[in-house]
Amino acid sequence: MAMLEFQDVEVFYGKVQALRGISLNVDEGEIVALLGNNGAGKTTTLSTASALVRLHSGSVRFAGKDISKAHPWNVVDAGLIHVPEGRRIFSTLSVLENLQLGGYLVKDRATVAKRIERVYELLPLLAERRTQQGGTLSGGEQQMLAIGRGLVAGPKMLMLDEPSMGLAPLIVAQVMRVISEIRDQGTAVLLVEQNARAALKVTDRAYVIDNGATTIEGRASDLLTDSRIVDAYLGNG
Amino acid sequence: MQLIWDGLFVGSFYALIALGYSMVYGIIKLLNFAHGDLYMLGAFIGFAVLSSLGGIPASLSIGALLVVLLLSMLLTGTAGVLIERFAYRPLRGAPRLAVLITAVGVSFSLEYGISAIAGPNPRSFPIRLEGEVFNLIGARVSLPQIVLMIIAGLLMIGLNGYIQNTSTGRAMRSIALDRNASLLMGINVNAVITRTFFIGSALAGAAGVMAGAYYGKIDFLMGFIIGLKAFTAAVIGGIGNIKGAMLGGLVLGFVEAFGAQWFGGQWRDVFAFAVLILFLTLRPTGILGERVTERV
Numbered sequence: 001m002a003m004l005e006f007q008d009v010e011v012f013y014g015k016v017q018a019l020r021g022i023s024l025n026v027d028e029g030e031i032v033a034l035l036g037n038n039g040a041g042k043t044t045t046l047s048t049a050s051a052l053v054r055l056h057s058g059s060v061r062f063a064g065k066d067i068s069k070a071h072p073w074n075v076v077d078a079g080l081i082h083v084p085e086g087r088r089i090f091s092t093l094s095v096l097e098n099l100q101l102g103g104y105l106v107k108d109r110a111t112v113a114k115r116i117e118r119v120y121e122l123l124p125l126l127a128e129r130r131t132q133q134g135g136t137l138s139g140g141e142q143q144m145l146a147i148g149r150g151l152v153a154g155p156k157m158l159m160l161d162e163p164s165m166g167l168a169p170l171i172v173a174q175v176m177r178v179i180s181e182i183r184d185q186g187t188a189v190l191l192v193e194q195n196a197r198a199a200l201k202v203t204d205r206a207y208v209i210d211n212g213a214t215t216i217e218g219r220a221s222d223l224l225t226d227s228r229i230v231d232a233y234l235g236n237g
Numbered sequence: 238m239q240l241i242w243d244g245l246f247v248g249s250f251y252a253l254i255a256l257g258y259s260m261v262y263g264i265i266k267l268l269n270f271a272h273g274d275l276y277m278l279g280a281f282i283g284f285a286v287l288s289s290l291g292g293i294p295a296s297l298s299i300g301a302l303l304v305v306l307l308l309s310m311l312l313t314g315t316a317g318v319l320i321e322r323f324a325y326r327p328l329r330g331a332p333r334l335a336v337l338i339t340a341v342g343v344s345f346s347l348e349y350g351i352s353a354i355a356g357p358n359p360r361s362f363p364i365r366l367e368g369e370v371f372n373l374i375g376a377r378v379s380l381p382q383i384v385l386m387i388i389a390g391l392l393m394i395g396l397n398g399y400i401q402n403t404s405t406g407r408a409m410r411s412i413a414l415d416r417n418a419s420l421l422m423g424i425n426v427n428a429v430i431t432r433t434f435f436i437g438s439a440l441a442g443a444a445g446v447m448a449g450a451y452y453g454k455i456d457f458l459m460g461f462i463i464g465l466k467a468f469t470a471a472v473i474g475g476i477g478n479i480k481g482a483m484l485g486g487l488v489l490g491f492v493e494a495f496g497a498q499w500f501g502g503q504w505r506d507v508f509a510f511a512v513l514i515l516f517l518t519l520r521p522t523g524i525l526g527e528r529v530t531e532r533v
């Protein structure tokens with residue numbers, strides 16, 4: 001069953017059209033990559049799902065409900081969590097407080113505490129730094145914190161925007177491993193990446209966005225050898 | 238000793254008002270020029286509440302004052318919420334100057350609205366806190382001063398606990414840092430902003446009632462200078478910073494007390510504003526500003 005579904009979504013920033021027809025779907029328990037060059041519209045696609053930007057036409061459905069007109073907090077409450085580009089850690093708040101904010105809408109405090117403990121198990125380096133200010137963490141640690149913060153919400157689905165951005169290859173591999181683990185625990189994932197090679201290795205399927213529209217869709221293993229992808233996004237690396 | 242006490246006393250008023258200034262600035266980057274007028278409004282609401290209750294025996298004055306204080310805080314807080322909802326929220330995302338001009342407009346509306354209702358002349362507050370002056374380690378101190386300072390202190394401690402330890406308090410701090418990221422946490426940003434205005438305005442209202450009860454006179458322009466002083470205090474401490482606002486209020490109280498002593502009382506305000514200009518030019522982030530050590 002489709003968890004997240006975009007149908008012909010168009011979005012404008014003022015007079016500038018950023019999305020010109022995005023259609024995609026992510027099924028329950030699936031991990032899907034969203035590839036595309038800088039400025040193609042990947043971030044805008046995620047922001048539309050999380051209701052940070054309004055759509056002009058088309059529709060977005062999540063877990064069977066139309067969320068085209070929802071507020072961001074309704075989307076979070078429904079279980080769709082967006083881990084934004086650039087991590088956006090609350091820099092002067094402690095690691096623990098950042099995680100607690102991830103559980104802002106969870107009524108039961110004990111549940112939040114339990115989920116934070118689970119995040120500490122998955123990402124032990126956060127446990128060691130729990131009282132430290134978020135802004136003092138390294139880039140890789142901030143990315144782990146951003147993901148952990150998303151997990152505390154108890155997501156049905158995570159949308160990750162360029163988690164590998166600016167990280168050393170070794171750290172990228174760690175982040176990708178964590179993402180696979182999250183999927184293995186049953187959470188659907190939509191992974192936005194410019195690092196197409198790394199993304200295709202951990203995903204089931206992928207979409208390519210070009211100039212605000214979804215153009216190519218396919219199984220990750222096929223796309224890794226698809227000449228259109230190899231030439232445009234995989235380089236000769 | 239006397240100077241320290243005077244500074245502490247006046248400073249705690251400044252701190253109470255600076256808190257609201259700073260909270261609102263922190264969360265929506267709005268210099269709420271009408272904030273001082275909420276202090277004035279609080280005083281007049283306290284006045285109205287007291288008058289409608291009729292005569293209160295002087296012996297009950299402190300207990301009665303507490304009830305009036307709470308009521309006035311509630312009403313002033315509500316006024317602040319309405320101002321945000323109808324004057325500022327429609328302008329969110331508008332140019333900063335437009336919002337600033339609106340804030341000045343709100344300030345004038347409050348001043349002349351109250352002037353139209355209550356008259357332009359000073360009114361004497363129905364309760365005048367009086368008490369014996371006694372000597373405390375070298376300073377002349379009165380009971381009302383002590384009571385008011387305790388109330389101010391409790392309000393500030395309560396607020397600090399609220400901001401540090403509750404989920405809403407955390408949300409206030411996160412919105413101040415990154416509004417969109419806060420939305421992605423599921424925070425209903427508008428609801429938290431409403432609450433911030435309520436608390437900030439209620440604290441200003443509390444200060445207004447206490448000032449009315451202490452000085453015995455209120456008028457529709459009483460919020461103007463104190464609004465500027467609170468702004469100064471907020472800047473001294475680092476605007477947007479809650480602990481900074483408290484510290485800034487006390488520092489300003491001391492600066493004024495000592496400045497007035499050494500150079501004469503007529504220089505008091507000059508001193509305050511000299512400090513403001515000094516900070517704005519030399520250290521615009523205030524004493525507690527820029528504590529963040531960020532690594533990318």
Ligand SMILES: Nc1ncnc2c1ncn2[C@@H]1O[C@H](COP(=O)(O)OP(=O)(O)O)[C@@H](O)[C@H]1O
Nearest residue numbers: 013016018036037038039040041042043044045
């Ligand atoms: N806040 C904004 N205001 C105006 N234009 C924007 C804004 N955000 C993005 N855009 C434009 O929308 C297009 C898509 O941007 P984005 O979704 O960030 O792409 P990507 O994430 O794929 O790099 C780009 O042309 C970009 O310049």
Ligand SMILES: [Mg+2]
Nearest residue numbers: 042043044085
């Ligand atoms: Mg992007």
